[in-house]
Structure formats: C-alpha cells, structure tokens
Amino acid sequence: MIKRMIDISVSMILLLILIPIMVPIMLCIKNKMGSPIVFCQQRPGLYGKPFILYKLRTMLNGDDIADELRLTPIGRFLRKYSLDEFPQLVNVLKGDMSLVGPRPLLMEYLPLYSEEQYIRHHVKPGITGWAQVNGRNAISWEEKFLLDIWYVKNQSFLLDMKILARTFFKVIKKEGITGQNHVTMEKFKGSKEVV
Numbered sequence: 001m002i003k004r005m006i007d008i009s010v011s012m013i014l015l016l017i018l019i020p021i022m023v024p025i026m027l028c029i030k031n032k033m034g035s036p037i038v039f040c041q042q043r044p045g046l047y048g049k050p051f052i053l054y055k056l057r058t059m060l061n062g063d064d065i066a067d068e069l070r071l072t073p074i075g076r077f078l079r080k081y082s083l084d085e086f087p088q089l090v091n092v093l094k095g096d097m098s099l100v101g102p103r104p105l106l107m108e109y110l111p112l113y114s115e116e117q118y119i120r121h122h123v124k125p126g127i128t129g130w131a132q133v134n135g136r137n138a139i140s141w142e143e144k145f146l147l148d149i150w151y152v153k154n155q156s157f158l159l160d161m162k163i164l165a166r167t168f169f170k171v172i173k174k175e176g177i178t179g180q181n182h183v184t185m186e187k188f189k190g191s192k193e194v195v
Contacts (some may be wrong), residue, residue: 002157007099019121022086025078029057032074036085040062046124051096053104054087084089084172092173100124100154100160102148105188112190113145120148125157134164137185145191 030038036057043053058075069080078084093095097104104125113120130151131144139147151159 002100003160004095006160007092010099011089015089015093018086018089022083025074025083026056028074032061033057033072042107043054043108043125044110044121045104046121048118048121050107051091051104053096054090056084056086058179075112078157085127090168092127095123098124098126100128100163101130102151103132109188112188114191116149117191120145121153122152128163128167132161133163134171136170141188142187 026037039055039057040052041055042050045051056078056079058072059070060072061070075084088097092099101124102120110118129148131147133140134147135143
C-alpha cells in the first residue's frame with residue numbers, strides 16, 4: 001500500500017512539473033511525424049495480464065524498415081533523455097505499472113521465458129528497474145532477467161528509493177540507451193540455456 005501511495009503521489013507531481021515541458025515536444029512530434037503522438041502497445045503486466053502501454057512516438061511508420069532508419073532526430077533526443085517514457089506516468093496512475101519494477105516487454109516473449117525468468121512478472125512492471133540502473137540495453141537479455149528476478153526477490157522501500165535515485169543519474173549521463181549494434185535492443189528469442 002505504501003508503494004502504491006508513492007506511485008500515485010510522485011506520478012502526479014511529475015506530471016504537473018513535466019506537462020509544460022512536454023506539450024511543445026508533443027506538438028513537435030505532431031509536426032514532424034504526424035499522428036499519433038502517443039504510441040500505444042499491449043504489454044504484459046502483473047502475472048502476464050495484458051495492458052496498454054503508452055509512450056511518446058519516436059519512430060516513423062513502417063514495420064519492414066530497420067529501426068535505425070525509422071528513428072527520427074526528435075525520437076533520438078527523446079530516447080536519450082528517456083522523455084518518451086513520460087506517458088507511462090498515466091499507466092502508473094491507472095495501476096497498470098509502478099514507478100519501479102521490471103520493464104514491461106513484448107507479449108510475444110511470454111512463451112519464451114524459462115520458469116525462473118517468468119518470476120519477473122510476479123510484480124507490476126515499472127518505468128525504471130534494477131536492470132535499468134545496472135546496464136539497461138547494454139547488457140544481455142539473460143543478465144537483464146537475472147537482475148529483474150533479483151529485484152522481485154529482494155524488493156523493499158529502500159531499494160526502490162535507491163533505484164529511483166540511480167535512475168536520475170543514469171538519465172543525466174545517458175548510459176545504456178542502445179544495445180550492441182542496435183538502436184534499442186535486439187529482440188529476445190529465448191535463452192540457449194535455462195537461467
């Protein structure tokens with residue numbers, strides 16, 4: 001209950017602070033890329049239950065085009081400072097997500113997880129998490145899942161505060177935004193070994 005109260009209060013404060021900054025950015029997205037401004041996608045939440053995740057749009061349309069070509073200059077800027085995650089504060093207010101937790105990945109990954117890896121879904125997904133402050137997209141999927149599992153098994157109020165503080169500095173330093181040889185992170189295709 002304490003975590004939920006913190007999620008609501010911090011999200012509301014951040015929305016009030018960031019809206020004046022984000023409105024011009026959203027108008028710029030509309031001008032440069034057209035509609036929609038907000039990218040909506042179904043993602044797995046607590047225990048794998050689907051919800052609609054909100055993000056600011058950073059890419060042009062075209063599934064048959066490489067991400068490197070679809071990512072626009074404004075999209076690159078938004079990702080660099082994690083500003084594309086701004087609408088997820090609404091997800092937190094709705095109760096779909098928490099400020100801290102394993103990042104919500106793609107629905108198509110659910111059948112690919114080992115039993116141990118699926119533990120990451122035993123808590124609400126978060127805007128930031130233990131894996132995000134320990135490598136983000138610069139580490140392998142297996143390393144990321146191990147960090148997520150560790151968080152689920154060791155979560156606490158103090159750990160969440162530590163993650164939020166480290167997230168601030170990671171965003172300022174722009175660390176771990178891209179994967180190796182990829183603008184985001186290569187798709188998860190299942191682990192070669194059970195983790």
